[in-house]
Amino acid sequence: MDELEYQEGRTELGKLGKFALIDRLTEEFPIVNASTLRGVGDDCAVIGGKGLCTVVTTQQMVEHIHFDMTYTPLKHLGYKAVAIALSNIAAMNARPRQILVAVSVSNRFSVEALEELYAGIRFCCERYDVDLVGGDTSSSRTGMVITVTAIGEVEQDRITYRSGARLHDLICCSGDLGSAYSGLLVLEREKVTFQADPNFQPDLDSYDYVLERYLKPEPRFDIVDILRQRDIIPTSMIDVSDGLASELLHLCKESHCGCEVYEERIPIDYQTTRVCSEMSQNMIPTSNALNGGEDYELLFTISQADYEKVKDSTEIHIIGHITEEGSPAVMVTPQNTTINLVAQGWQGTTDDDND
Amino acid sequence: MDELEYQEGRTELGKLGKFALIDRLTEEFPIVNASTLRGVGDDCAVIGGKGLCTVVTTQQMVEHIHFDMTYTPLKHLGYKAVAIALSNIAAMNARPRQILVAVSVSNRFSVEALEELYAGIRFCCERYDVDLVGGDTSSSRTGMVITVTAIGEVEQDRITYRSGARLHDLICCSGDLGSAYSGLLVLEREKVTFQADPNFQPDLDSYDYVLERYLKPEPRFDIVDILRQRDIIPTSMIDVSDGLASELLHLCKESHCGCEVYEERIPIDYQTTRVCSEMSQNMIPTSNALNGGEDYELLFTISQADYEKVKDSTEIHIIGHITEEGSPAVMVTPQNTTINLVAQGWQGTTDDDND
Numbered sequence: 001m002d003e004l005e006y007q008e009g010r011t012e013l014g015k016l017g018k019f020a021l022i023d024r025l026t027e028e029f030p031i032v033n034a035s036t037l038r039g040v041g042d043d044c045a046v047i048g049g050k051g052l053c054t055v056v057t058t059q060q061m062v063e064h065i066h067f068d069m070t071y072t073p074l075k076h077l078g079y080k081a082v083a084i085a086l087s088n089i090a091a092m093n094a095r096p097r098q099i100l101v102a103v104s105v106s107n108r109f110s111v112e113a114l115e116e117l118y119a120g121i122r123f124c125c126e127r128y129d130v131d132l133v134g135g136d137t138s139s140s141r142t143g144m145v146i147t148v149t150a151i152g153e154v155e156q157d158r159i160t161y162r163s164g165a166r167l168h169d170l171i172c173c174s175g176d177l178g179s180a181y182s183g184l185l186v187l188e189r190e191k192v193t194f195q196a197d198p199n200f201q202p203d204l205d206s207y208d209y210v211l212e213r214y215l216k217p218e219p220r221f222d223i224v225d226i227l228r229q230r231d232i233i234p235t236s237m238i239d240v241s242d243g244l245a246s247e248l249l250h251l252c253k254e255s256h257c258g259c260e261v262y263e264e265r266i267p268i269d270y271q272t273t274r275v276c277s278e279m280s281q282n283m284i285p286t287s288n289a290l291n292g293g294e295d296y297e298l299l300f301t302i303s304q305a306d307y308e309k310v311k312d313s314t315e316i317h318i319i320g321h322i323t324e325e326g327s328p329a330v331m332v333t334p335q336n337t338t339i340n341l342v343a344q345g346w347q348g349t350t351d352d353d354n355d
Numbered sequence: 356m357d358e359l360e361y362q363e364g365r366t367e368l369g370k371l372g373k374f375a376l377i378d379r380l381t382e383e384f385p386i387v388n389a390s391t392l393r394g395v396g397d398d399c400a401v402i403g404g405k406g407l408c409t410v411v412t413t414q415q416m417v418e419h420i421h422f423d424m425t426y427t428p429l430k431h432l433g434y435k436a437v438a439i440a441l442s443n444i445a446a447m448n449a450r451p452r453q454i455l456v457a458v459s460v461s462n463r464f465s466v467e468a469l470e471e472l473y474a475g476i477r478f479c480c481e482r483y484d485v486d487l488v489g490g491d492t493s494s495s496r497t498g499m500v501i502t503v504t505a506i507g508e509v510e511q512d513r514i515t516y517r518s519g520a521r522l523h524d525l526i527c528c529s530g531d532l533g534s535a536y537s538g539l540l541v542l543e544r545e546k547v548t549f550q551a552d553p554n555f556q557p558d559l560d561s562y563d564y565v566l567e568r569y570l571k572p573e574p575r576f577d578i579v580d581i582l583r584q585r586d587i588i589p590t591s592m593i594d595v596s597d598g599l600a601s602e603l604l605h606l607c608k609e610s611h612c613g614c615e616v617y618e619e620r621i622p623i624d625y626q627t628t629r630v631c632s633e634m635s636q637n638m639i640p641t642s643n644a645l646n647g648g649e650d651y652e653l654l655f656t657i658s659q660a661d662y663e664k665v666k667d668s669t670e671i672h673i674i675g676h677i678t679e680e681g682s683p684a685v686m687v688t689p690q691n692t693t694i695n696l697v698a699q700g701w702q703g704t705t706d707d708d709n710d
Contacts, residue, residue: 011466033452035508036486045488047409047453047506054402054409057489058504060457064496097388098402102415102502111366131391133400134412141419142497147457149413149504151402153390 037156046092046159053159055152057088063143071187074113076215077146078120084241085148086128087219087296091239092161093227094154096219098133099125102147104140117146128221158233160300165236165255169301171320172234172310174223176267177244178285181292182275183207183214189279210271217296223315224298230309237300245290246343247299248329255301258327261320264334266290290331290341392511401447401514408514410507412443418498426542429468431570432501433475439596440505441483442574442651446594447516448582449509451574453488454480457502459495472501483576513588515655520591520610524656526675527589527665529578531622532599533640536647537630538562538569544634565626572651578670579653585664592655600645601698602654603684610656613682616675619689621645645686645696 037046037053047054061067061081082099089096101121105114125132130150190202204211219239227234236255238247244266252259268285276283289295301322302310310316329341392401392408402409416422416436437454444451456476460469480487485505545557559566574594582589591610593602599621607614623640631638644650656677657665665671684696 012462015466031486032484033486036453036488045453045455047488056411056453056455056504056506058413058455058457058491058502060459060491060493060500060502062459062493062495062500065459065494098391098400098411100400100411100413100504102413104415104417104420104500107367111370129387131386131388133391133402136413136415136502138415138417139420140417140498140500143495145415145417145459145495145500145502147413147415147491147500147502149411149455151411 052153053094053156055089055092055094055154055159056149057085058147058149059085059088061146061148063145068187068191069144070191072215074116075120075123078117078122079124079216080120081146081148082121082124082130082150083217083219084294084296085150086124086130086152086221087217087239087241089150089152090219090221090224090298091237092152092154093158093224093234093237094152095221095224096128096130096150096152098131098151100133100149101135102137102145102149103135104138104145106140106142106144109144128219158228160234160237162236162238162251162254163256164234165251165257165259165301165322166303167257167322167324168304169235169322170304170307170310170318171248171259171261171299171301171322172316172318173240173244173267173297173299174220174315174317175295175297176269176272176289177240177295177297178272178288178290178292179210179213179269180217180294180296181214181243181288182272183210183212184292184294185275185279186210187214207271207275209269210275214294217294219296220298226313226315230306232302232306232309234300234302237298240295240297240299241293242343243289243291243293244299245329245341246293248341249343251299251301252322252329255322256325258323258325259320259329260323260332261330262332265317265319267317267319286331407508408449408511410444410447410449410509410514411504412440413502413504414440414443416501416503418500423542423546424499425546427570429471430475430478433472433477434479434571435475436501436503437476437479437485437505438572438574439649439651440503441479441485441507441576442572442594442596444505444507445574445576445579445653446592447507447509448513448579448589448592449507450576450579451483451485451505451507453486453506455488455504456490457492457500457504458490459493459500461495461497461499464499483574513583515589515592517591517593517606517609519589520606520612520614520656520677521658522612522677522679523659524590524677525659525662525665525673526603526614526616526654526656526677527671527673528595528599528622528652528654529575529670529672530650530652531624531627531644532595532650532652533627533643533645533647534565534568534624535572535649535651536569536598536643537627538565538567539647539649540630540634541565542569562626562630564624565630569649572649574651575653581668581670585661587657587661587664589655589657592653595650595652595654596648597698598644598646598648599654600684600696601648603696604698606654606656607677607684610677611680613678613680614675614684615678616686618686620672620674622672622674641686 035047045056086096186207194200236251240247266289273285276285331339390402400411441451541562549555591606595602603614621644628640631640686694
């Protein structure tokens with residue numbers, strides 16, 4: 001019996017929801033240092049410097065919650081743990097510089113297994129020119145927990161918060177959405193089949209894209225570079241970790257506005273569409289894009305004046321526009337039906353809030 | 356059955372030891388950014404700035420490994436998680452500025468329980484003028500894990516690494532040693548008694564000091580301030596998290612030197628001595644100081660030229676001196692016996708290396 005379960009005036013964690021919980025836990029923390037330009041409440045914290053600002057974020061991955069060792073190679077896990085932390089740096093329009101990694105594992109892992117994990121961490125560091133500058137390792141009696149703290153730099157006038165979207169701004173996203181969740185659906189399906197028949201050999205070749213999207217996501221610094229090259233500073237930005245709907249609601253809340261996105265404009269890969277049709281007649285790809293999460297694409301808004309600078313990009317998709325304060329966040333279907341967006345991101349999945 | 360347990364060429368984690376493991380895991384990470392002045396291998400990473408440097412460290416506390424909920428109030432736990440991260444900042448001779456906190460917990464914790472945890476975090480932030488600037492929370496199917504990343508600032512010419520101790524330097528430590536471990540011994544004893552007889556009411560009043568030392572350690576920024584006021588820059592510094600012996604060995608290894616400390620100079624509180632005599636005839640207080648850990652005092656070396664500046668301090672104790680390269684790290688007893696120091700810090704306890 002655990003005494004923590006028998007308290008008077010108890011509020012269940014599930015009742016509050018993650019963001020409300022974070023608000024509740026952090027609302028009384030004042031900012032006292034002049035160098036703290038931005039604390040809790042965005043993708044990264046910002047620490048003042050002259051000209052260049054340091055941005056920093058921390059991201060935890062917990063076994064059984066964020067990953068399943070049955071189908072997650074350790075090297076991929078290490079890579080992904082770093083990639084999703086770096087994605088927060090990209091979401092600030094910054095460049096990554098350093099990471100710190102804290103890992104707790106039980107003795108069921110061997111040194112070689114941890115080396116595999118670190119090989120993946122190193123691979124991601126090399127890919128994005130990031131230095132591993134510290135960390136911590138400790139025992140665990142149970143599952144593995146990996147916490148990555150990432151540090152980046154950006155000129156103060158280029159920092160992009162969630163709060164800057166203005167009326168009539170264009171809503172853009174990179175890459176495609178819903179594919180990571182489709183990859184997870186495939187892996188979960190194969191796991192069930194394998195558990196029923198251990199001789200089963202999964203054939204995953206035709207799902208290579210969605211599997212890679214789930215197992216080895218990439219932070220979109222190429223988009224950060226494109227924006228710089230084209231002389232665009234987004235008015236607001238966030239990365240897509242909990243699904244498009246959740247992220248749009250974040251942008252609208254922080255920017256005090258509404259939004260309208262068009263269903264047919266939401267970029268969806270054909271493998272995502274195929275997985276959906278295989279899984280269930282009722283599963284529509286748009287739903288994966290809105291609610292799936294873990295795509296780690298960038299969702300951002302730009303001034304209409306910048307339209308000409310992005311309209312030819314194959315990697316940046318204009319999916320809608322910002323509406324006035326008090327308007328809801330909605331998706332318009334091809335049949336011109338308007339659907340209110342609600343946040344349905346995975347419970348327990350990695351959230352990339354820095355709050 | 357877990358396939359991780361059945362690998363060929365497996366090296367057991369326990370065989371390698373934590374520091375060797377960290378060396379092995381991190382040796383292939385190059386430093387590629389000019390701004391990374393110091394990465395893995397000291398108490399904090401150092402990130403270059405003009406004049407002021409940013410120092411950053413991350414520290415993980417894992418339930419059942421670093422803390423036992425039976426006798427650790429959540430408020431104390433939150434305070435301690437921050438305090439031990441800040442202690443690393445102090446060990447660089449820096450001032451703390453920001454923290455990020457990542458917590459994973461299971462549903463057995465209520466919102467109120469987490470609020471207690473965060474109340475302790477906040478209390479420590481307020482005590483040391485630190486801003487909470489970010490973090491992450493996630494579910495856990497099992498125990499609680501708290502990861503605190505701390506960021507500090509220091510002028511580049513005042514940064515104190517582990518590697519600067521020179522021949523004949525004086526070895527100093529703050530406060531007293533072995534008391535935190537003595538507090539833990541008392542708590543463990545009371546737990547066993549309580550488990551045998553649930554009606555047992557522990558009387559802990561006469562152990563207040565050692566209990567507070569274990570449950571609510573304080574980073575020694577007062578020592579950092581004293582050093583500044585007296586115009587002293589230590590030649591090397593580390594905080595005492597794994598016991599005096601382990602930390603002395605770290606300083607000697609990194610500074611390529613030996614050392615000699617005098618048993619009667621090691622500061623030990625009378626409660627530590629009393630707990631030892633209660634526990635066993637064979638338990639000597641010096642052993643708790645050498646091997647107990649979690650005192651979070653500062654251990655540092657100063658040039659002999661600075662002797663006059665510290666000799667009257669009640670908070671700084673000169674316990675020995677640095678010997679030449681190739682000499683062992685030893686303790687000299689009052690009977691003039693020389694004992695080679697060996698690292699026996701707790702297995703699984705919090706280590707405050709930034710590696």
